Amino acid sequence: MIEVAALWRHPIKSHGREALERVTLLAGKTMPWDRFWAVTHSATKFDPRTARWMPCGNFMLGARVPALAAIWASLDEESRSITLRHQALDDLQFCPDDPVGIAEFLAWIAPLCPEGRNRPHSIVSAEGRGMTDSAFPSISIMSMASHSAVADALGVDLKTARWRGNIWLAGLPAWEEHNWMDRDIRIGKAILRVRERIKRCTVTNTNPTTGLRDTDTLATLKSVFGHQDFGVYAEVIETGEISLGAKAELV
Structure with a gap:
């Protein structure tokens, strides 16, 4: 039996994670409040006048600033x-929509950002969707068994937070999710269509507790499993609520 083991959102892209007990997914949308805001850097091409989704290279990322991986977030x-x-x-409490709050955030985050690289510039949001890495409004689905397979191959206690997933499923064989391309899966009351495997970057080499790079997940994925993928991107096609312990099945 497949069931939901964990639910996570990341209100500001690459800047903190928050555990959830339940969430209502909306057809054609990203997870509510997931990557709702993003932090631009000094070389961004994001135009706040159009507020369109843009690729992740326009924003501050944990792949370039490992210390960001150790941030926790709580959204009201x-x-x-x-x-x-x-x-x-x-701790910092602020409003990402308020210029004063943005200034407070930029001062707070500055000590974590290495010199000689693009500096954080502002906080922005896209019209109608979260700033996920995919061009379509995606929700990421991860497998606890696949995570355990990687941890066993590495021989370390690997935290699931390295993968920054939204929905974690337990009860399926390792890597079974890679066989779900273009399949629909009902999770709780919602139905999602699996669209893509997620190709991973160096942010997964970073320990989410310490913010330090301490293992090579990418090399292990390639050498042991023959790919650089972990998790899948899915699109919500039927609105519904999901919660911890909710059942999941292909439909």
Whole structure:
């Protein structure tokens, strides 16, 4: 039996994760409040006047700034305020829509960003969707068994937070999700269509507790499993609520 083991959202792209107990997925949309905001850097091509989705290279990323991986987030949806926590910094509560809040955030995040690279510039959002890495509004689905397979191959206690997934499923064989391309899966009351395998980058080499690179997940994926993929991107095709422990099945 396949069931939901964990649910996560990342209110600001690459800047913090937040565990959920339940969420209502909307057809054609990203997970509510997931990657709703993103942090531009000094060389971005993002135009706030059009506020269109753009590829991840236009934003600050954990692949370039490993310390970002150790941020936790908590979003108050009503006030749209966020609390960020990092072991090396004091907690910060601010509003990403407010210029004063953005200035506070930029001052807070600066010590984590290496000199000699693009610096964080502002916080932006796209019209009608989250800033996921895919050009379509995606939700990522991960397998606990596939994660365990990678951890066993590495011989370390690997945290699932390295993969920054939205929906974690337990009860299926390792890598079974790679066979779901163009298949529909019902998770709780929602139905999603699996679209793509997720090709991974160096951010997964970073420990999400310490923010330090401490293992080579990419080399292990390639040498042991013959690919550089982990998880799949899916698109919501039928609105519905999902929760921890909800059942999942291909339809």
